[in-house]
Amino acid sequence: MADLVALVLSGGGGERVSVLSSERAVSAIPFGGKYRIVDFALSNCRHSDVEYIGVLTQHAPTSLHDHIGAGRPWDLDRRDHGVMILQPYLTRGTSGWYRGTADAIAQNWDVVEDLKCERVLVLSGDHVYRMDYRALLEHHGATGAALTLGVTRVPPDQSRRFGMATVDESGRVTRLIEKPEHAAGSIASMGIYVFETDVLRRALTSGPVDLVADVITPLIDSGADAAAFEFEGYWEDVGTIGSYYRASLDLVAEHPRLALDDRSWPILTRDEERPPVRVSDDASIESSLISNGCRIAGTVSRSVLSPGVVIEPGARVEDSVIFQDVVIERDAHVRRAIVDKYVQLGAGARIGGDAGGPEWLEGLVLIGKDARVPPRARIEPGAVVGVGAVNEDFAGPVRAGVRLPNRTWYGDRG
Amino acid sequence: MRSSRYAFILAGGVGSRLCLLSERRAKPAVPFGGKYRIIDFTLSNCVNSGIYDIGVLTQYRPTSLNRHVGTGRAWDLDRSRGGIQILQPALGSIQSDWYQGTADAIYQNLIHLRRRRVDQVLVLSGDHVYRMDYDVLYAYHLANRASVTVAVTEVPEHTVNQFGILETDPNGRVVGFQEKPRKSVSRLASMGVYLFDRDTLIRWLVEDAGIESSSHDFGKDLLPRLVARGESVFAYKFPDYWQDVGTLDSYYDANMAFAGEKPPLDPADPDGVVHTQSADRPPVAFQIGSHARNSLIANGCRIAGTVERSVLFPGVSVEAGAVVRDSIVMHDTVVSRGAVLDRAILDKEVQVGAGARLGVGDASVPNRVCPEHLSSGLLLVGKGAELPEGVSVGRNARIGAGVTRDRITSDIPPGGVVDGPDAMH
Numbered sequence: 001m002a003d004l005v006a007l008v009l010s011g012g013g014g015e016r017v018s019v020l021s022s023e024r025a026v027s028a029i030p031f032g033g034k035y036r037i038v039d040f041a042l043s044n045c046r047h048s049d050v051e052y053i054g055v056l057t058q059h060a061p062t063s064l065h066d067h068i069g070a071g072r073p074w075d076l077d078r079r080d081h082g083v084m085i086l087q088p089y090l091t092r093g094t095s096g097w098y099r100g101t102a103d104a105i106a107q108n109w110d111v112v113e114d115l116k117c118e119r120v121l122v123l124s125g126d127h128v129y130r131m132d133y134r135a136l137l138e139h140h141g142a143t144g145a146a147l148t149l150g151v152t153r154v155p156p157d158q159s160r161r162f163g164m165a166t167v168d169e170s171g172r173v174t175r176l177i178e179k180p181e182h183a184a185g186s187i188a189s190m191g192i193y194v195f196e197t198d199v200l201r202r203a204l205t206s207g208p209v210d211l212v213a214d215v216i217t218p219l220i221d222s223g224a225d226a227a228a229f230e231f232e233g234y235w236e237d238v239g240t241i242g243s244y245y246r247a248s249l250d251l252v253a254e255h256p257r258l259a260l261d262d263r264s265w266p267i268l269t270r271d272e273e274r275p276p277v278r279v280s281d282d283a284s285i286e287s288s289l290i291s292n293g294c295r296i297a298g299t300v301s302r303s304v305l306s307p308g309v310v311i312e313p314g315a316r317v318e319d320s321v322i323f324q325d326v327v328i329e330r331d332a333h334v335r336r337a338i339v340d341k342y343v344q345l346g347a348g349a350r351i352g353g354d355a356g357g358p359e360w361l362e363g364l365v366l367i368g369k370d371a372r373v374p375p376r377a378r379i380e381p382g383a384v385v386g387v388g389a390v391n392e393d394f395a396g397p398v399r400a401g402v403r404l405p406n407r408t409w410y411g412d413r414g
Numbered sequence: 415m416r417s418s419r420y421a422f423i424l425a426g427g428v429g430s431r432l433c434l435l436s437e438r439r440a441k442p443a444v445p446f447g448g449k450y451r452i453i454d455f456t457l458s459n460c461v462n463s464g465i466y467d468i469g470v471l472t473q474y475r476p477t478s479l480n481r482h483v484g485t486g487r488a489w490d491l492d493r494s495r496g497g498i499q500i501l502q503p504a505l506g507s508i509q510s511d512w513y514q515g516t517a518d519a520i521y522q523n524l525i526h527l528r529r530r531r532v533d534q535v536l537v538l539s540g541d542h543v544y545r546m547d548y549d550v551l552y553a554y555h556l557a558n559r560a561s562v563t564v565a566v567t568e569v570p571e572h573t574v575n576q577f578g579i580l581e582t583d584p585n586g587r588v589v590g591f592q593e594k595p596r597k598s599v600s601r602l603a604s605m606g607v608y609l610f611d612r613d614t615l616i617r618w619l620v621e622d623a624g625i626e627s628s629s630h631d632f633g634k635d636l637l638p639r640l641v642a643r644g645e646s647v648f649a650y651k652f653p654d655y656w657q658d659v660g661t662l663d664s665y666y667d668a669n670m671a672f673a674g675e676k677p678p679l680d681p682a683d684p685d686g687v688v689h690t691q692s693a694d695r696p697p698v699a700f701q702i703g704s705h706a707r708n709s710l711i712a713n714g715c716r717i718a719g720t721v722e723r724s725v726l727f728p729g730v731s732v733e734a735g736a737v738v739r740d741s742i743v744m745h746d747t748v749v750s751r752g753a754v755l756d757r758a759i760l761d762k763e764v765q766v767g768a769g770a771r772l773g774v775g776d777a778s779v780p781n782r783v784c785p786e787h788l789s790s791g792l793l794l795v796g797k798g799a800e801l802p803e804g805v806s807v808g809r810n811a812r813i814g815a816g817v818t819r820d821r822i823t824s825d826i827p828p829g830g831v832v833d834g835p836d837a838m839h
Contacts (some may be wrong), residue, residue, distance in 0.1 A: 032711070033697035251700075260696035263713065267696070273488075273689050275681040276448030276712035276726070277698050278673075285717075287707055292449070292698040292713045293682060305697070307634075408795075 003118045004137065006050045007086075008041050008124030009027060009101050009191075009211075013056035016360070019368035020340060022387045022406055027055075027125030028322050030306050030341075032251055032260055032267070033291040036067050038125040039269045041113070042083070045267055046074040048133035053083045054117055054352060055125065055228035056104045058097065061087060064125075068307065073268045086111065100209035120191040120200050123213065124147060128247055128258065129235035130265050131192075136229045138245055141193040145227035147199060148220065149173055150192030152231045161237070163190035163212055171342070173226040176217050176238070187228070190235055199224070234258045242362045245338065248304050248321045251349040252287045260289075260412065262308075282313050312347075322354070337365040346375030355402030357382015368406060405412045418496075419465045420532045421553075422523070423456055424516050424606070425540035426473030433787050434796040435761065436816060441476035442540030445744050445762075446712035447672045447681065448725050451482050452528065452659060452689045453540040457498075461489045463548035465536065467496030469526055471519045474511065484552055488691045501526070515630035515834070521619040527612060535615050535630070540604035542620050543668055544656035545679050545686050551707050554701055554756045559615040560648040562586065565607035567656045577603035578633040588647040591638045602649060603733065604633060605656055615647065655679050663790050666759065667689060668723045669742050673710045679688045695728045701733060727762075736766075741773075750803075760792045767803035769800075775808040779829040788812060788829075796834055 012169075014026035021029065027038035038055070045053055053076060057064055065092045070076075071083035087097045098104035105112075105122070112120060112334060119140070123146040131150075140148040151165050162185040166175035178188060193216065200215070208214030216263040219225050234257040238244040250257055260267055274293025279285065284299045293307040297314035303336075309319060321338045328334060329347040337352040345351060351373070352365040361382050367373065368387035377396035379385060385398065388407035397403060421782060436444055440642040442453035453470075460468055464525030465599065468490030468491065472479055479500075485491075485500035494601060501523050503512050513519035519711045520537065534555065536548060546565070566580055582589035592598060618636060622628050629634045641647050655678040659665040671678050681688035697712025700706065705720040714728040719736035729746040732738055733753075741755045747764040749755060755766070756773030788810050796815030801807065806825040813826070814834025822832060 246572045254702060261699070261716075266694045269696055271692050271694065273682075273687055273692065275688070276710040278677075279709045279721075280675065280713060282707055283707055285700040286704055287702050288700045289697040290711075292692075292699060300700075 004047055004050060004121055005052040005115050005117045005119075006053065006123055006133075007053045007105060007108075007112075008038065008045075008053060008125045009104065010038060010061075010064060011056050011098055011101075011104055012126065013059035014239060017244060017365050018403075018405070019387055020241075020244075020338065020385055021060070022368060025057055025125070026059075028061075028064040028067055029236065031128060031244075031246070031248065033289045033306050034271065035260075035267055035269045036064075037128060038064065038067070039267050040128050041123045041125055042071075042076070043266070043268045044066070044072045044129070044131050044133060045074065046268060047352050048131075050121065050133060050147075051076075051078070051081045052117065054086045054108060054111055055083060055164045056098070058088055058104070058110065061085070065259065067270050069270065071302060073149060074093040080091045081216075083148050084111065088211045099135060100142060100214075102204065102208035102215050105200070105211065106204040106208070107195075109201070109228070112201075118197055118199055121197045122195065122230075124191045124237070126239045127191065127235060128238050129231075130233060130258070130262070131235070131265075132229055136192070136231075137194060143227040144225070146161045146196050146225045146228035147171075148194040148227040149176075149216070150188050150231050151187050151189040151193050151228045152235050155187040156183060156186050159186075159188070161180040161240075161243075163191075165189050167228045171228055173220055173228050176212070176220050178212060184398070186247035187230075191237070192327065198288060198402060205317060220324075239336070241360060241366070245321065245362065247317065249302065251289055252302050253396075254287075266404060272307060280313070283311075290379065306341075315345075323369075332346050336363060337379075339367045340369040340371075342365050342369060343371045343373065345373045346377060349373050349378070350376075351379045351380040355382070358382055358401060370409065417496045418467065418530070418532055419534070419536065420467045420469070420518055420527070420530050421460055421465050421536040421538055421548075422470060422501075423453070423460075423470045423540045424519060425470050425476075425479060426513055426519060427541060427556050428474050429541070429660065431787050432665060432792050433662055433784055434812060435662075435665070436475075436758070438475060438538075439487050440472060440474050440476055440543075442638075443479040443482055444659075444665070445727055446543065446659065446665075447669060448727055449680070449692065449712045450688060451479075451542065453479065453482070454688055455543050455545065456540050457483075457489050457684065458688045459492070459544070459546050459548060461491065461689070463546075465548060466491060466773060467494060467530070468494060468498045469501045469523060470498060471501045471513065471523065472538065473503055473519070476500065482691050488760045489689050497525075511634060515628075515635070516629075516632045517619060517622050517636045518630035521665050522617070522621050524616060524619065527616065533612055535612050535664075537608040537610060541660060542606065542656060542658055543679075544605070545650075545654065545683070545688070546607070546652060546656075547686070548607075548609075551607070554610045556646070558586065558646075559612045560609075560646050562637075562645060563609040563650050564637065564647065565605045565652050566602040566623070566649045567605050568601050568654050569603040571601055574598045574603070574727045575602060576793065578637065579603055581648045583729070586648050586650070588649050591641045591647075592740060593634045593638065599642070601753045606633075607633065607652075608637075610726070618645075643676045660790060662759070662787050662794070664794055666742065670723065672748070673723060673725050675708070682793065693728060701734075704732075717752075724755075729817045730816065744797075757791055757809065758795065760795045761797040761799075764795050765800045765819075767801050767819070769804040770800070770801045771806045773809055774806050775828045777809045777828070779808045779827075780811060781812050781829050782787065782831050785829075799834065 010027035014021035076083040282298035291307040297313040298311040308325040332349040335352040356364040367385040371389035377394040382400035384403040384404040425442040429436035477632040490497040555722040701718040735752040750768040754779040780789035800819040808828030816834040
């Protein structure tokens, strides 16, 4: 589709996912074992024949840039199109940092103009779903709308998490309210938009900061023709700890709502070369997703393991999400935790449990990248261990509600 | 900068001792170790030793190998200079024909050395499982001022009749070479890894091409002749794991060793990662009630039943109540509810019906048509075969590729054979 450019918003710092985004963009957080969250949007683009893609990054983008590279896994390493990383830059006239989503698009508007695209598809890099954008674009074309919003039904009690849309009988969005306490309907905006390029160009001239507050809501309020396209498949914004955790655990439910193994719509990712999963004599594995390169000698249930995780004999992992190359030593127990890359959990450590700590953490334990948790350490449910935590951080049990500080790899307190 | 290097990989062999597994694919393309092909070890050795210019000589059924190698991308061999080239026999040049032997295969491709500025040429086989830094071989070769260096490994005395056996003097210089001798004082077997000085290789290949009685084989003809005529041939003794997986039994044992507690080599070793063409598959899904122990299980598998001491390639489904024991199961094969596999090798995309039992009865009855390869109690099912519900299949049986459900109307006894639609013996 040469008349279209997709802009994937991946700049968010994601304060709501705590240590998981200390050193990476939310879009680059591992999901489903071997994937990163952004793989879903990029794979959707690839399978929907979207050929021009700009990924807007700002917060800690290294990991995301490494992951996307030249776009090879998605066949986006093309000579004259493909994927571009759009990072803030300086000019003589501007400070460069993106002040918000609309500002990020405005600062890269040259890219859109150079491609001479008639339409701009705006996506988020933080969503997990499989969607054929061609149906959305066809709907947009057929209705002749100025913009089209992807919408989906959500339970009414979830309205506080979403932009709630009012849709009239002709399928037009007449109102959009951000995160209302109570919503009249159940139709939520997915954060997926198709704009006629002219419409977006005009809206950006007034210097908007936020795409929803300063562009889309004013357009709707001023009576612009905004169509709604209802998406009926599984869709989840995983930008909070709770939603991320639940979406991860849903993958190991008896009937997962998101199919990762549909050969007609594979989720494409940058795959590191790893050997098959090695299962040892005392291993016991149930209801889990285990990626290549893992070595399992302990017990794993209802958990998602990224590549290269080592579970030693006697160790037990339940209801948890474990990122790449984590080592869980002998007889350590982990329950309801999200453990970031390269963490080492010492022998006999007791991590997590059922409840405790602040509400946003939902009783989970988060352990930041590179942390070294000493043998027999105790971390109570509802605690957060900072990136690179070291031995001396664990003098006593880490209590619910405590957040151990991040440390940089060269030793200072960060 | 390192001087440039070039390697030929011989990948044309028929591999008849692997029976069904190499009936429709070249031996180097036979799946191994849960996600690899045999040739991955040699290709990875090359790139891990800094060799990025490779010609792969193919002849027998190269399609599968071709597809696997592709542009060479998985090994970083998709380069604008060098990279990987498949050298299939072609018509049109002055002497051109099917390759008569390994030496002839290289002889017919000498053109590829013409403009390459290399002092040595590495000649490898695509049939072996090992990790080797060829740098060490080059250093040994140069230190000895050898014109040919042959990598050797020590083999058990009773197996010398399967290898080319070298005798050396105390300095490591080769003084005798016998191809598959019945008995030998030496136990040093050629690994099929040769480093030649470029000019030596060309000179001897040209001479060999003119000898009518020659079978044009490195092991049978060229090396014995070189040694006999006083060429400076040295043996480099390789200290680590090396395995020829050319027979069903050695192939099975090597796979099982990889699944065991102490695998002979770690494919993830950062000093020498074994690379392969990986399909995009989700992580392994272990479901409620699954039991898995002592096994290698690749991405894309779904496990609801029991897996013990087995190697499962990507996309295998083991349904609830099914048992896979001491077996090798290749890509996308489905083991339906309640089916039991015992010492079975199943090629890709096999459908095992519910309650079927594979590997039952007497292991002492060898296979009816290939008793020499299939007599140790293994059982072989070819690609895409369908086994009906509840059928029982005896040990040493062989079920051909593409056999359909309706072709199997009764249980298959030990040593039994069901041929596929286009069977080749």
